[in-house]
Structures are given as structure tokens and as C-alpha cells.
Amino acid sequence: MLDIRYIRENASKVQENAKRKGYDVSIDELLGWDKTKRQLQQLADELREKRNVISSQMKGGKPADDLVAEGKAIKEQLSEVETNLKEADETFVRLLKLVPNMAASDVPVGATEDENVVAKTVGEKPQFTFAPRNHYEIAEQREWIDKERAAKVAGSRFAYIKGDLVKLQLAVVQFVINSLSDEDTLAKIAKDANLDVAIKPFTPILPPLMIRTELYDAMDRLEPRDDRYKLEGDDLWLQGSAEHVLGSMHADEIFDEKQLPLRYLGYATSFRREAGTYGKDMEGILRMHQFDKLEMESFTTGDDGAKEHLFFVAIQEYLLSTLGLSYQVIQKCTVDIGKPNARGIDMETWLPGQDKYRETHTADYMTDYQSRRLKTRVRRDSGALELVHTNDATAFALGRIMIAIIENNQQEDGTIAVPAVLQPYLGGKTTL
RNA sequence: GGAGAGGUGGCCGAGUGGUUGAAGGCGCACGCUUGGAAAGCGUGUGUGCCAGCAAUGGUACCGCAGGUUCGAAUCCUGUUCUCUCCGCCA
Numbered sequence: 001m002l003d004i005r006y007i008r009e010n011a012s013k014v015q016e017n018a019k020r021k022g023y024d025v026s027i028d029e030l031l032g033w034d035k036t037k038r039q040l041q042q043l044a045d046e047l048r049e050k051r052n053v054i055s056s057q058m059k060g061g062k063p064a065d066d067l068v069a070e071g072k073a074i075k076e077q078l079s080e081v082e083t084n085l086k087e088a089d090e091t092f093v094r095l096l097k098l099v100p101n102m103a104a105s106d107v108p109v110g111a112t113e114d115e116n117v118v119a120k121t122v123g124e125k126p127q128f129t130f131a132p133r134n135h136y137e138i139a140e141q142r143e144w145i146d147k148e149r150a151a152k153v154a155g156s157r158f159a160y161i162k163g164d165l166v167k168l169q170l171a172v173v174q175f176v177i178n179s180l181s182d183e184d185t186l187a188k189i190a191k192d193a194n195l196d197v198a199i200k201p202f203t204p205i206l207p208p209l210m211i212r213t214e215l216y217d218a219m220d221r222l223e224p225r226d227d228r229y230k231l232e233g234d235d236l237w238l239q240g241s242a243e244h245v246l247g248s249m250h251a252d253e254i255f256d257e258k259q260l261p262l263r264y265l266g267y268a269t270s271f272r273r274e275a276g277t278y279g280k281d282m283e284g285i286l287r288m289h290q291f292d293k294l295e296m297e298s299f300t301t302g303d304d305g306a307k308e309h310l311f312f313v314a315i316q317e318y319l320l321s322t323l324g325l326s327y328q329v330i331q332k333c334t335v336d337i338g339k340p341n342a343r344g345i346d347m348e349t350w351l352p353g354q355d356k357y358r359e360t361h362t363a364d365y366m367t368d369y370q371s372r373r374l375k376t377r378v379r380r381d382s383g384a385l386e387l388v389h390t391n392d393a394t395a396f397a398l399g400r401i402m403i404a405i406i407e408n409n410q411q412e413d414g415t416i417a418v419p420a421v422l423q424p425y426l427g428g429k430t431t432l
Numbered sequence: 433g434g435a436g437a438g439g440u441g442g443c444c445g446a447g448u449g450g451u452u453g454a455a456g457g458c459g460c461a462c463g464c465u466u467g468g469a470a471a472g473c474g475u476g477u478g479u480g481c482c483a484g485c486a487a488u489g490g491u492a493c494c495g496c497a498g499g500u501u502c503g504a505a506u507c508c509u510g511u512u513c514u515c516u517c518c519g520c521c522a
Contacts, residue, residue, distance in 0.1 A: 038481090038482070042482060042491095044491080044492095045481090045482070045491045045492085046490080048492085051502080051503075052451095052490095052503085054502065055450065055503040056450075056451060056503090067502065068502045068503095069502080071501095071502030072501095075502070075503095254442085375479095379442095383461095
């Protein structure tokens, strides 16, 4: 959430920003409750002060009757004030949580996702001497994907991934983990992108796939709940992205500045109900209830957050380029970046089988919007205590990147030419 | 799932219902001492909210949420997490 002090001082800017991001919130109403809450808070503090004075006069023992009576009177007043304060505070917090993060100044203003901006297009689309097929046609021929039996067992939007496709996924996973935990690779990416960032490797992580309500909400990723899977009988949800369980892992912690940046590479199965997408992208494994994903997450100082975001985008570009894929970098507009985001970039990768670019990556920069509720902070070298900035970004969503690999590297006979960088992880095989 | 023990400040660790924000120690910072360092000595060292230019003042916080009381870290209830034993289990 935003800092209420910032909202007080920039009410009209915050209101305008919310409107641009498509959120119907009333800053006036919020500030009204803020004022009410503070008045009640002050009243409560004054009553407590009186109470404390009285009780300290009785510390000896033998309570004096008149003081006890006065204490009782205060107790009753305080009880009423505290009830009102609690209600006012709950309303205040509920409204405050609705206010979206401020968009960075270079985020395009747009009312629909059609107003996202293609920042650049990179790489060559492959040319085929035959009509390219989509990944599902190829996968069926190769018996790599079984959705019928998955539907029988778990329902629609599930799949059994089989055979060489499993080996391909594990090869991609190893390639990414090795790349992002290697300082030379990171140094090269930073240098090529002309970014002055710390060359600190990512720590690979296998996180828990479930998360408590409180932390999910603090991450500002719980809503809309319709798109989350709730576990019956427990206060737990299935995570929709490793971001949710990585970003929350340092809640209530204070880093030393020298520990930052802290970079994680999570490998986790993500779960999404895909509510409201009935009939959309039903073919193949483009949109599933469950998919594996390699996700980057980092914690930095406020000074380094913005360039960390650019670094994450540069890493995404490196990974796509290294696999020989063509992609577009999309700068998302205000309505599309997301509520906790200050900035958001998507990567869309060329899929010959669909004859279009499709979203395969996203990079999110949240400034201190998440850390404010998570209470993840950093003790600066100066001694100052500050909220950290959080970044997350897709390294590879395995389903979609395998679609891209299959469709871009397909051969007429249904085999797949393995990208050179993956061959070492497939026993040197050049085709699958 | 059953039985028991426990969650106190950056860390360890005291704490009888009444100046307890919380003893003591460690760590850290600054100063003294020293040729320099160590040791020693001294001082300081939590966070949120509100008010204030500031110094500072008020208030809250001893896992979390309620309750009892004039007054709760201390008593009661619920809950959560950790540990030990039993059971079950990949």
C-alpha cells in the first residue's frame, strides 16, 4: 500500500493516478477517515495517559477508593473510544489498501491494453519451407501432451506432459539456473545493457507452493480471489506465482544494506483458476490451471529499485535471445501494469503456429508498495531505516517457452531442432 | 492425530499484576586510554502512530487475537509457530 503521509500531501495526484490505472477509489473519503481515525487516536492516547498517571499513583498497593473510581470512569470512556477507533481504523485501512501504487512517470497513459507500447522488436522470425504447425499438433504427433486423460483426472486446463518434452523442460530449467547463478553471465548482461548494477548471482530456490491469507494479501496479489485456489480447512492458498512466496519470505525483517541486492530464482509450480477465460486459448498448453515457472525476485534499496527492474528486463531479453527466439518488448500502459506496480514490462515471443507474438514474460517493479505492508526494511549504511523495493520478473514460464521452442524450431517431420545452448543439458542431442 | 515444553529487544537471557521499554550479558557506535592494537573504563544503542522546525513529549508494542483488572510481559480463553516423545507417512 501507499504511505498515507504521501497521500495527504499529494491527494489530487494520487486520485488522478488511480483513475489512470482504472481503480475507482475516493481519496477524499480515505482522507476523511484518516482524519477521523487520528482524532479518535488522539482522544484514546489522552485517556490512556490519564489512566497511566492514575495507576502509577497507586503503584504502592492499597488502592485509594477515589482513584479507583476515576480509573473506572476512564476505563468506560476509553472502551467506547477504542471501539470507535477500531471501526474507523478498519475502514481507513480497507480504503487505503484499495489505492494503487503510483505509476512511474514514463509509463504510457492508457485506458485499455491496446494502448500498451511496443518498445522494440528483436530477432528474426524463422522462415519455413513448409506450413508451420502449432505446438499442439506437433505435441500430439509426438505424444508429448495428454489433455484428455488429464481432463478425466483433474478437469479442463490440465495436462500430462510426457517424454522428450519433460527432458526439454528440465534442460531449460538447468540452463536458466546455471546462467543466473553465474557472475560472468550476469556481468555480461549488465554490460551489454549498459546498466550499473551489482553483479550478484541469483540464489535458486524451491519455495513452498502454499501461502497464508495474511501474507498473500500483504503482497497485494490475493485479489481477485476468484483466480486463486483456496485450500479447504486451512488458512492457505495455492500460489499463483513464485513471486508470491518469494516476495513474502522476508516479511518483518530488516536487512543490512550490504546484504542487498538480494536475488532469488524460484522454480515453482503455479496455480491459477483462470476464472472468466472459458473458451479462451483452449488448444494446447498455453493457458493452464497449473504450470511450472522460473521466477526472479529481488530486494534492493530504493535507490537501486528502478535499475534492478531494467536489469530484470535485460535478463529476460538475454534468455530469449540466447534461445534464438524473436520477441517484442511491451511497455505496459497505466491500466495494464497492475495495482501494486510502478512500472510493468511484458515480453511477447513469436509463435509461428499462431502467427503472432504472445505474452511469455512479465517484469514488475513495485517500489515500496509491497514492502510497506510486509515490513521488509533495510538499515542503510547511514543508519536510516527504509523500506526495500521489490522487483519480480519471469525468467521462463515453462509451458509457454516450450511452446515457443517447439513452434520456432519445428521441422517438417515433427522433430524439433534443439537450440544450441540447451544441447549440453540433453546429452548433446541436436534434435528431439 | 495424541501427550508435553516453549515463543521477551540485533543475539543470548531475567522478569513477584503497579515508574518494565523492559535487569544482566553479547554485539554494535562513539569517546577515554595506547606509538598502534587488544584489554580496560565511560557513554549510547528498538519499532509504529500522533504533536513539534527541532530538542522533545504522548501513546502503543514482550508470537497473534480477545478477556479479567483502577492497572497486564506477568492472570484467563482462543489461535499460531517452534521443540521433544508417541502414532502415521513419501
